[in-house]
Amino acid sequence: xxxxxxxxxxxxxxxxxxxxxxxxxxxxxxxxxxxxxxxxxxxxxxxxxxxxxxxxxxxxxxxxxxxxxxxxxxxxxxxxxxxxxxxxxxxxxxxxxxxxxxxxxxxxxxxxxxxxxxxxxxxxxxxxxxxxxxxxxxxxxxxxxxxxxxxxxxxxxxxxxxxxxxxxxxxxxxxxxxxxxxxxxxxxxxxxxxxxxxxxxxxxxxxxxxxxxxxxxxxxxxxxxxxxxxxxxxxxxxxxxxxxxxxxxxxxxxxxxxxxxxxxxxxxxxxxxxxxxxxxxxxxxxxxxxxxxxxxxxxxxxxxxxxxxxxxxxxxxxxxxxxxxxxxxxxxxxxxxxxxxxxxxxxxxxxxxxxxxxxxxxxxxxxxxxxxxxxxxxxxxxxxxxxxxxxxxxxxxxxxxxxxxxxxxxxxxxxxxxxxxxxxxxxxxxxxxxxxxxxxxxxxxxxxxxxxxxxxxxxxxxxxxxxxxxxxxxxxxxxxxxxxxxxxxxxxxxxxxxxxxxxxxxxxxxxxxxxxxxxxxxxxxxxxxxxxxxxx
Numbered sequence: 144x145x146x147x148x149x150x151x152x153x154x155x156x157x158x159x160x161x162x163x164x165x166x167x168x169x170x171x172x173x174x175x176x177x178x179x180x181x182x183x184x185x186x187x188x189x190x191x192x193x194x195x196x197x198x199x200x201x202x203x204x205x206x207x208x209x210x211x212x213x214x215x216x217x218x219x220x221x222x223x224x225x226x227x228x229x230x231x232x233x234x235x236x237x238x239x240x241x242x243x244x245x246x247x248x249x250x251x252x253x254x255x256x257x258x259x260x261x262x263x264x265x266x267x268x269x270x271x272x273x274x275x276x277x278x279x280x281x282x283x284x285x286x287x288x289x290x291x292x293x294x295x296x297x298x299x300x301x302x303x304x305x306x307x308x309x310x311x312x313x314x315x316x317x318x319x320x321x322x323x324x325x326x327x328x329x330x331x332x333x334x335x336x337x338x339x340x341x342x343x344x345x346x347x348x349x350x351x352x353x354x355x356x357x358x359x360x361x362x363x364x365x366x367x368x369x370x371x372x373x374x375x376x377x378x379x380x381x382x383x384x385x386x387x388x389x390x391x392x393x394x395x396x397x398x399x400x401x402x403x404x405x406x407x408x409x410x411x412x413x414x415x416x417x418x419x420x421x422x423x424x425x426x427x428x429x430x431x432x433x434x435x436x437x438x439x440x441x442x443x444x445x446x447x448x449x450x451x452x453x454x455x456x457x458x459x460x461x462x463x464x465x466x467x468x469x470x471x472x473x474x475x476x477x478x479x480x481x482x483x484x485x486x487x488x489x490x491x492x493x494x495x496x497x498x499x500x501x502x503x504x505x506x507x508x509x510x511x512x513x514x515x516x517x518x519x520x521x522x523x524x525x526x527x528x529x530x531x532x533x534x535x536x537x538x539x540x541x542x543x544x545x546x547x548x549x550x551x552x553x554x555x556x557x558x559x560x561x562x563x564x565x566x567x568x569x570x571x572x573x574x575x576x577x578x579x580x581x582x583x584x585x586x587x588x589x590x591x592x593x594x595x596x597x598x599x600x601x602x603x604x605x606x607x608x609x610x611x612x613x614x615x616x617x618x619x620x621x622x623x624x625x626x627x628x629x630x631x632x633x634x635x636x637x638x639x640x641x642x643x644x645x646x647x648x649x650x651x652x653x654x655x656x657x658x659x660x661x662x663x664x665x666x667x668x669x670x671x672x673x674x675x676x677x678x679x
Contacts, residue, residue: 152183152337154190154365155344157197158351158358163187168365170337173240174479175514183337185366191373194362198298198327199378201359206295206325209650210269210658212354213323214261219350220322221254221261224314224343231342238336239308240479245442246309253309256316256605260323263607263628269293269323270651271637272662274673287642290652293635295325297380300373302394303333303340304385305481306445312336313343313363316605316625317383317408322360324634329379330363331370335482340365374398374407381406381634385447385625388412388537388616395619408633409619410447410612413566414538414545415600417450418555418583420576423597424460431571432467435544436475438599440518443478444542445485448567448600448611451538454547454558461548468520468546469506475518477508480541489516489541496545499534501527505546518542525549529561536563537616552579559583564614564621565591567600590614592624 153162162184170179186194205213227250235246263269270292277288299321304311311317313330321328332340344363351361364373374382374397382398384391384407391409398407419431439449453468455461480486490511496502507519523545528535535545549555568587572580580596587594592613603611609627612618618625623633640652650657654673661670 149345150181150338150341152181152341152365154184154186154194155348155361155363156190156194157200157362158348161190161193163190168334168337168367170238171482172237173335173482173514174237176483179234179237179338181338183341183365186364186369188369188372191364191369192376194329194364195298195300195373195376195378197359197362198329201327201357202295202298204357205327205360208325210264210267213325214264216350216354216356217257217261217264217319217323219354220314220347221257223346223350224250224254224257227342227346231339234338234342235308235336238339239481241308241442241481249307249309252605253314256310256319257314259605259628260319260631263631264323267658267660269631269635270660271635272651272660274652274662274664276665276673277642289639289641290643290648291637291639292649292651293632294638296634296636297326298378299326299328299381299383299634300379301328301330302370302382302384302386303331305333305335305485306442306447307385308333308336308339309343311385311625313340314347316630317385318361320630321381321383321634324631326381326634327360328362329373330361331373332363332365334365334367335484337365370394371397375401377401377403379405382408383625383633384409386411391619392616406633407619408623408625410566410625411616411618412537413447413564413613413617414451414536414562415448415565415567415569416452416454416559416562416587417569417571417600418559419453419455419464420570420572420580421456421458421460422573422575423571424455424458424464426573428460428464429467432464433471434599436468436471436518438601439544440475440478440542441601443480443516444518445481445540446601448603449538450569450600451544452535452547453544454549454555456552456555457548457550465505465522465546472506472518472520473508475542477512477515477517478542479514480516483514485540486514486516489539489543492539492541493519493543495534496521496539496543499527499532501532502534502545507543516541520544520546522546522548525554525558528558531561555583556586559586559590562590564617566611566613566617567591567593567595569595569598569600571597592617592621
């Protein structure tokens with residue numbers, strides 16, 4: 144049961160609870176900044192190293208478990224998450240100020256991610272098998288027997304996100320993808336929701352013990368200044384991170400300075416441009432204004448896919464759109480943010496916008512309310528965007544958006560070309576806009592991991608086709624995604640076995656194809672067993 148007696152504030156290391164020193168990390172309520180009554184131990188350097196070592200010791204046994212066994216483990220975690228009771232949600236609401244409905248939905252997404260990766264493992268395509276049979280008679284050079292499959296990368300350090308205490312945290316997408324790949328995890332809990340992290344970690348550990356998974360497959364440590372130690376530990380082979388550009392870039396730089404550099408898959412900063420085309424403005428500008436404010440204030444603007452930059456073409460329809468947008472922002476209620484630090488950063492971001500020449504405030508109540516954030520709307524000069532001003536390139540994390548008005552299609556194209564990498568980019572169109580929108584969409588596909596038509600980017604479906612990533616600075620590696628089943632590939636690497644003794648081949652590569660996999664055999668996808676030349 145998730146009750147107060149289970150909260151020890153200690154590290155999870157190799158299936159044991161450990162703590163040294165004094166408990167000094169104070170859990171705080173998000174709505175008023177007061178202590179929840181629970182304190183946590185910051186991991187020492189030795190404990191961080193012990194967690195990484197425990198993951199390394201578990202790696203060989205866990206990575207060699209069958210995909211079916213790992214799928215059972217993920218489904219057991221999902222069941223334990225779904226069984227978390229009202230005490231768990233009570234703590235989560237205190238720590239994050241998120242409503243029960245939001246947290247319940249996020250819990251369903253988190254367990255759903257686990258089950259989706261279990262389905263992927265059972266489906267078998269994750270193995271990526273390619274076989275090129277030996278051609279001993281080929282001239283002038285015979286071809287050896289070559290068999291490729293994907294194997295686990297190694298222990299993964301995962302950093303919890305502040306804005307999703309479940310879906311991007313302890314049992315979130317990075318953890319699920321790494322465990323599915325066969326990689327043990329060392330999770331660094333976010334200080335904004337440590338109780339939530341501990342109760343989630345206990346659920347994972349219950350599933351691990353139930354499924355008789357090796358100790359050390361999941362580890363968790365607390366602390367604000369221990370992340371660098373974790374990334375630099377030689378046992379860690381990859382990093383998953385969701386957070387700020389500054390934090391993600393710091394971890395990336397540390398990882399590249401290691402004696403053995405490792406990949407860092409960091410989701411960092413995105414302003415998620417949204418372009419309203421002329422006919423869409425003319426026909427449904429007021430509706431778009433209402434929907435758009437609902438999108439960028441959803442969850443107090445604390446979504447990484449919040450549309451933060453709105454671009455439209457000058458004209459009466461755009462002017463009316465701006466008036467409606469301003470009215471909606473002025474009417475938006477103040478909301479609690481995830482923690483005091485997030486609110487302070489939001490206010491610093493607004494102050495920077497207020498001080499910048501070429502940016503003017505359009506709407507939003509300006510009085511500061513304790514522990515609450517108010518929606519804000521700004522308009523920036525086109526030339527400021529074109530110059531690459533950093534205030535228009537980095538997100539203001541919170542319920543704020545910036546408008547840019549362009550004269551014509553030429554300026555619109557130039558505006559898009561000035562943008563850095565993004566998680567998402569959106570085009571709102573009518574049929575008459577499509578001819579002009581097509582080349583814009585092609586440009587945006589070069590800038591973003593997900594390009595939307597006639598929708599809003601807040602809302603990331605967890606499925607096979609989803610891409611939640613994008614060129615820098617949206618992420619540190621545009622070749623991956625942190626949402627959807629493709630996320631597993633970040634924690635796998637290809638291995639080729641040449642002239643391997645048949646008796647030693649793993650099941651994925653055996654001639655008889657005992658797992659029934661779809662394999663690329665001599666250039667043709669097939670589930671058939673491999674016929675040897677001797678049998679022909």
